[in-house]
Amino acid sequence: MRIATADEVRVLPDDTAGEPAWKKLTRQGWFLAVASPVLMLVLWEILVRVKLLDARFFPMPSVVIQDLLTQAMHKELWIHTGYTISRMLIGFVLGAIPGVLLGIAMGLSPVLRQLLQPAIAAIYPIPKVALFPLIMLMFGLGESSKWVIVGVAVFFQVLMATLAGVVNIERVYLDVAADFRARRWQAYRTIALPAALPFIFTGFQLGLGMSLIVVVIAENFGTEKGLGYVIWHSWQIFEVRDMYVALILVALLGYLSQLLLARIERAVIPWRRPVRQNLNT
Amino acid sequence: MRIATADEVRVLPDDTAGEPAWKKLTRQGWFLAVASPVLMLVLWEILVRVKLLDARFFPMPSVVIQDLLTQAMHKELWIHTGYTISRMLIGFVLGAIPGVLLGIAMGLSPVLRQLLQPAIAAIYPIPKVALFPLIMLMFGLGESSKWVIVGVAVFFQVLMATLAGVVNIERVYLDVAADFRARRWQAYRTIALPAALPFIFTGFQLGLGMSLIVVVIAENFGTEKGLGYVIWHSWQIFEVRDMYVALILVALLGYLSQLLLARIERAVIPWRRPVRQNLNT
Amino acid sequence: QDKVKVGAYSSVSDAPLYIALEKGFFKEQGLDVEMVKIDSGAALTTLLSTGDLDASGGSPGAGVYNAVRQGLQFKIVADKGSTLPGHGYFAFVVRKDLADQIKTPADLKDRSLAVTGYKVGASSEVTIGKLLASGGLKESDLKMTNMTFGDIAAALGTKKIDVGVLIEPLVTQVEAQGIATIWKRADTVYPNQQYGALMYGPGIIKRQAVADKFMVAYLKAARFYNAALAGKASKDELVQILTKHTTVKNPELYKTMKFPGIHPDGKLNTAGMAEDVKWWHANGRMKEEVKLSDIVDQSYAERAKKQLDASR
Amino acid sequence: MLRVDPLDKANPRDGGGGAVSAGTKIAVRGLAKQFQAGAATVSALEGCSIDVAEGEFVTIVGPSGCGKTTLLRIVAGLETPSQGSVSIRHRDAGKPLSTMVFQETSIFPWMTVRANVGYGLMLRDVPRAQIDPVVDKFLALTGLERFADAYPYQLSGGMKQRASVARAFANDPEVLLMDEPFAALDEQNKILLQEELLRIWGETRKTVLFITHSIDEALVLSDRVLVMSARPGRIKADLRVNFPRPRAAMDLRGDPDYARLSREIWLMLREEVVGR
Amino acid sequence: MLRVDPLDKANPRDGGGGAVSAGTKIAVRGLAKQFQAGAATVSALEGCSIDVAEGEFVTIVGPSGCGKTTLLRIVAGLETPSQGSVSIRHRDAGKPLSTMVFQETSIFPWMTVRANVGYGLMLRDVPRAQIDPVVDKFLALTGLERFADAYPYQLSGGMKQRASVARAFANDPEVLLMDEPFAALDEQNKILLQEELLRIWGETRKTVLFITHSIDEALVLSDRVLVMSARPGRIKADLRVNFPRPRAAMDLRGDPDYARLSREIWLMLREEVVGR
């Protein structure tokens, strides 16, 4: 550039500047994705070994994993897990199905909505676990009270999400259906249901998370089976390592159930834009 | 119309057709809004009186309300309520502040995000109440363990929401800031924070709901104060009416705290489009 | 004045602690004692381990032993409840309408039995184990459930269970109300079982002088307790103290109910405790056996006994 | 809300306008519409009367918010008028009477492009084998062949708009109601699609009521341009456009009549817009 | 990523283009840009060279997706080129060098219209008392006076776009980079704003680089029209537009040169679009 004035010029480089090496490494997301939990566990192990962490409350990961593997050999652990899963699922189904149905019905019928909305709005903010004692009084300490409390918690999450989905259908889609003279059930099937599906799945996702919370609490009462029981029981008899084994399984259950739901959602809602990749601000 | 062909003609009326009277009534939303809970209570009262509902589990609303009024005279009920509120609030603040800070930091720093995300993603689906026994072992049965468990539950909700808010800032706003040569802290203050605020408040809302759930559970342990204690204790000694009184207060607490948060949100985020009115499909 | 925080269940077996408090025995020793109500074995281990309590009444069950095995440092130092003959504080009660069908332990087959602390390594589990063994039964031969004492009483009333293990004064109450009949008191099934004990946590073990003074006051109260029950001291005063501090608020009940046994010298039935540990381990309540000598420390009680006997 | 009546049962409350000539397809008489917005009443249309002949291509231009969309929605039967009437002659009961192309993006995100375009036929239970060739034809016309099995999220805004035009065409109605269908397109695609629309219209002789903001578009496409006044909308001018057909957008540019007409419309609109 | 260097430290890697004449404000030399889209590499720009003189109004037209936005973003310093260089002469260090009006809605939803328009000044810590009159002036020019204290959700799409134009004007840069700023407006507001833009440009003699899809807009506004080819974008033609200024959109319509030029550009674009 040979302009001989004192003007300033903004010049951009003609190729990309080299990034620092560490930044390139962090670009490879999988590296950190694997590295960080492993690093965390190693750090934990070391902190316990040098006695900076109290081994009574934070047993070494190596020990816990060994415990987990040992217990995995016996069917008892799997019976506990099975109970927890079945309570979650039965309760979930018990709550989700009426939740979706009532949600769609309320979404499409203003009368029904205005009739029920105030009552539901009043019940919604009650933490459903607070109803658990009442439910135990009514249904006893057995399985049914556990299903019912999970069902109640799931029901409200799914109902609210479905309702929001149906109510918030873009007006124009209903206009198109009307313009094309869609019959009532055609409009339900081709517009209301698919348009609400993403919301319904959001409700499922929240409900599933809630169901695990509620199951863990419910398993503190009137049962000797289930991962929640193992956690509370281990606390009572001070078996911290057993508690960790159960915690790991509960975490896995939470993680895998959400993963499964996401899979199902992707299969059922192929029209959704894939989630945005991590954005490098 | 006097066209003498066999063609069909679609004719629209030249004024609005009269609606049926009941439909006009339901248009007046407030009518149903008040009518439906009142109706529900009256129905409940009648069902109990004619012994179709079991008075042991569903005491008559009139009796419960009388109980509530009587107990409201004594300061004991308000002490319980005060304990519950203070545990909720302290735990909420304890979790929300670090949640927002770490969320913004992770949102803006890809390195930090990739470093911590996997570990957080692994912990997130664990129902936090399952950690409560562990926290009681570490912090004892007193107030601190209750604050900590509430804080942990709130922390993750707020963190995830804030992170989502910062990561999902519309690219173009950051471009504008760059184009206007905003300095780093200017971009934080004028773009990142306000853009993430609606998400942060969503996190607050979820966290607040979660905090009430967790407090009610925590009050089953090592305390004789708090509405949660009243509920569990009433269950154990079969004092159903006391349970209902406490349930009503918990519900009110949930409702009013969300209402308050919504007020604060509206004051802090004046730029948000007011929520859409109910839509008459 | 030395501060001591002591946990107790508000149970009648905590009597020596309340007596020492009310009659000023702690004050005599220069101790400032604060009583903390606890509601479960888990609470006990938790609070002792975090140092929120210096000492506590509690049950020498699997939870306590597990905690010690995993490095928590507390000791079992004195008797605070055992099934001395005549002290059937616990009892098996049978639903009224089944009283004539359940006569021998073998009749329990396929019955439902509720107990507090089932599967957590509670003392009463061993008692049940002995009862079943005498009838040639195993736990799996009947339906066992875990319930709080209050639930057991209610469940007997609503006929949800057949047999329950109850504690006084509920034993007396359910019989009086015609809900159930007393079948066997615990002292007839497993005499001298150590179901309650005084425990010292690290907070007081570190202060031996305080620990000793505390024990003196405790034993002094235990002796008053035994004297009152034997009619050698004012039973009215005892009842007054218990009414004030324990969950049994109706003075009438003390007239008919059985009291827990508390050794006047605080002596523990270590042989029985070892037997219990064996049972819990054999029945899957504990993962490993523990050496009782690591856990039990009777030296405090022995020193206190000497001091009290000398001053008599 | 919407009724399709045979002619002889025609609505006796038909507006005062009276006689509708034999060639008339759409007759709008004294139409007015008030909206309730909270406490206030917004008058969107007032005393609006229009006649559209069979096979005529009529364009409506007017300032933003003047009630064009409201008018079209009433004609489509999606909104009830506050006063006045609309009658449309339905010649062939086997065909849909009217189909609307909406101003907003209106193709269904949950259907593939193919399913979207075939929506109207599917609702009428036309067998799949008959739907497919029709859909393919209109996908080709709108340049979307390669996206037949894509979902809308994979399309650009312009492509979505083209799909909704294809959906209306595939429905094969007697009356096409088009609310700024090409506004979201870039100039080049817009002109291509305008030519396509004129070709299809020429072939099928549909009656078209077309809303646009673009004076050029109005002049290129239509037989008549109706200019609406600012809210509450009424018809301010009714201009005949006599350029010979077939027309090509770029060939009209040199015509002095074109410049005169566009200037005339521009001045009328400007008058309405100035208050903004 | 972005550097403002004094001229004499000019980048030695400056493209082969070489000499830049003294009146040149923006010199783009051999610009190319590849994007990584998953595994594939998309070439958005290739060998693109442009000179814009001080005070010149240059318009870029080209088919959708040809790289126009990419080019403007590189000039704005928001994107780094893969090859080639951009240099812009910065005359007055007290003024911002360039400001961009983005194609998407870009005003901040969390600021009032007033705060949005004053954003650039606020960032430079200009005192409130000096910001207000500037903001008021540009709000008036864009017809937004009455919405100064409204939040963007209360505005229509067109009003938002006008606000972002006002924001760029208020920042008073030497170079205005405008990416289809009027595309979202209705025809009437568009023409009014075009006239406003020409007036401001005439007064302040800014250098303007303007992207549009509308041939009419390009002809009405600019001194030169650059036509870009389909992706990867390169400059296909560079046409001078010599109509006398001040111009009024509607007055040009009758000019035979206007018809000729617009036809010429149309044919070039059509060639590019046909593949779609």
Ligand SMILES: Nc1ncnc2c1ncn2[C@@H]1O[C@H](COP(=O)(O)OP(=O)(O)OP(=O)(O)O)[C@@H](O)[C@H]1O
């Ligand atoms: N459902 C409604 N409730 C209240 N007001 C409405 C409603 N629909 C339209 N309006 C108002 O009626 C007027 C006309 O709206 P309409 O959409 O018909 O205008 P338009 O001419 O199509 O405008 P544009 O060119 O911007 O699309 C506007 O002022 C609008 O705000």
Ligand SMILES: Nc1ncnc2c1ncn2[C@@H]1O[C@H](COP(=O)(O)OP(=O)(O)OP(=O)(O)O)[C@@H](O)[C@H]1O
């Ligand atoms: N960040 C990116 N990553 C990958 N590809 C990109 C990115 N930005 C742009 N492209 C691609 O580069 C090409 C040019 O995009 P650009 O936005 O510059 O086009 P344009 O000419 O502005 O189009 P339009 O007229 O539709 O605005 C397009 O094919 C686009 O998909």
Ligand SMILES: [Mg+2]
């Ligand atoms: Mg409109």
Ligand SMILES: [Mg+2]
């Ligand atoms: Mg672009």
